[in-house]
Amino acid sequence: MTETTRWLTETEQHAWRSFVRLQDKLVGRLGREVQAESGLSVPDYGVLVHLTEVPEGRLRILELARAMEWEKSRMSHHIGRMAKRGLVVREECIDDGRGAFVVVTPAGREAIATAAPHHVEAVRRLFIDPLSPAELAVFAQISNRILEQLEKDRP
Amino acid sequence: MTETTRWLTETEQHAWRSFVRLQDKLVGRLGREVQAESGLSVPDYGVLVHLTEVPEGRLRILELARAMEWEKSRMSHHIGRMAKRGLVVREECIDDGRGAFVVVTPAGREAIATAAPHHVEAVRRLFIDPLSPAELAVFAQISNRILEQLEKDRP
Numbered sequence: 001m002t003e004t005t006r007w008l009t010e011t012e013q014h015a016w017r018s019f020v021r022l023q024d025k026l027v028g029r030l031g032r033e034v035q036a037e038s039g040l041s042v043p044d045y046g047v048l049v050h051l052t053e054v055p056e057g058r059l060r061i062l063e064l065a066r067a068m069e070w071e072k073s074r075m076s077h078h079i080g081r082m083a084k085r086g087l088v089v090r091e092e093c094i095d096d097g098r099g100a101f102v103v104v105t106p107a108g109r110e111a112i113a114t115a116a117p118h119h120v121e122a123v124r125r126l127f128i129d130p131l132s133p134a135e136l137a138v139f140a141q142i143s144n145r146i147l148e149q150l151e152k153d154r155p
Numbered sequence: 156m157t158e159t160t161r162w163l164t165e166t167e168q169h170a171w172r173s174f175v176r177l178q179d180k181l182v183g184r185l186g187r188e189v190q191a192e193s194g195l196s197v198p199d200y201g202v203l204v205h206l207t208e209v210p211e212g213r214l215r216i217l218e219l220a221r222a223m224e225w226e227k228s229r230m231s232h233h234i235g236r237m238a239k240r241g242l243v244v245r246e247e248c249i250d251d252g253r254g255a256f257v258v259v260t261p262a263g264r265e266a267i268a269t270a271a272p273h274h275v276e277a278v279r280r281l282f283i284d285p286l287s288p289a290e291l292a293v294f295a296q297i298s299n300r301i302l303e304q305l306e307k308d309r310p
Contacts, residue, residue: 021302
C-alpha cells in the first residue's frame with residue numbers, strides 16, 4: 001500500500017491536525033467542565049440529548065448506537081452503567097427481534113435539565129464567542145459537506 | 156443559573172451540532188477503519204503519534220495526558236493496556252517526583268508504520284477530498300482560533 005499512498009501535503013496535514021487538536025481539546029475541556037458541574041460525562045450527555053428529543057424519550061439501543069456512531073456493544077455497556085445510576089431504563093423487546101429499547105427516566109430528564117445551562121455556557125464561551133457569525137456559518141457549511149461525504153461513503 | 160443562561164440561537168445551535176456530529180461521525184468512522192486494517196484504536200494511534208514525534212520516543216505519562224487532554228489516570232490505564240500488547244513500555248522514575256515515562260517499543264513503531272498509510276488514505280477520502288483548498292484553509296484557521304481561546308481560557 002505504501003507505494004500508492006497519497007501522503008498529505010503540509011497544508012493538508014496542518015488542517016487535519018488542527019481538527020484533531022480542536023476536537024480533542026474542545027471535547028476534553030467541555031467534558032471536564034460539564035462533568036464537574038453536573039456529574040454527566042460527554043457520552044451520558046449525548047445519550048440523554050438523543051433520548052429527550054424523541055417522543056416518549058425512547059429509542060432502540062441499536063438506533064442510539066447508530067446515531068452516535070458507536071459499536072452496539074459499547075452502547076449496551078454504557079446504557080447498563082447509566083441504568084445503574086437511574087438515568088435510563090432498559091426495556092427488553094423479545095417479540096420483534098430488533099433489540100431492546102432504552103428509555104430516559106425522570107431522574108435522567110432532571111440530570112440533563114441541570115447540566116444543560118452549564119453545557120450551553122461552556123459551548124458559547126469556548127466555541128461560539130471566539131468566532132464571527134460569518135465564520136460560524138462557514139464552519140457549519142464545511143462540517144456538513146464532510147458529513148454528506150461520510151453518508152455517501154457509508155460502507 | 157437558568158435565568159442568566161445565554162441559550163444558543165438557531166444558527167449557533169446548528170453550527171455546534173454540525174461540529175458535534177462531524178467529530179462523532181468522522182472520528183468514529185476513521186477509528187473503525189483504522190482498527191479493522193491495523194488493530195490500533197484512535198487513542199492507540201494518538202499515543203503512538205505523540206511518542207514517535209519526540210526524541211527517543213519517550214514522554215512522561217503526565218505530558219502525554221496533557222497533550223491529549225486526558226485525565227492522568229485514564230492515560231495511565233490506557234498505557235498499561237498498550238504495554239501488555241507490547242506497543243510501549245513504562246519506565247518508572249522515582250527520583251524526581253514528576254512521574255513515570257512511557258517509551259515506544261520497536262513493535263509500537265512497526266504498528267504505527269503499518270497503520271499510517273491506511274490512516275492517511277481514510278483522512279484524505281473522508282476529510283480532505285470533500286473540501287476545496289480554500290475551505291481547508293478556512294477550516295484550519297477557524298480551528299486554530301478556537302484553540303487559542305481554549306489556551307487563554309485554561310482554568
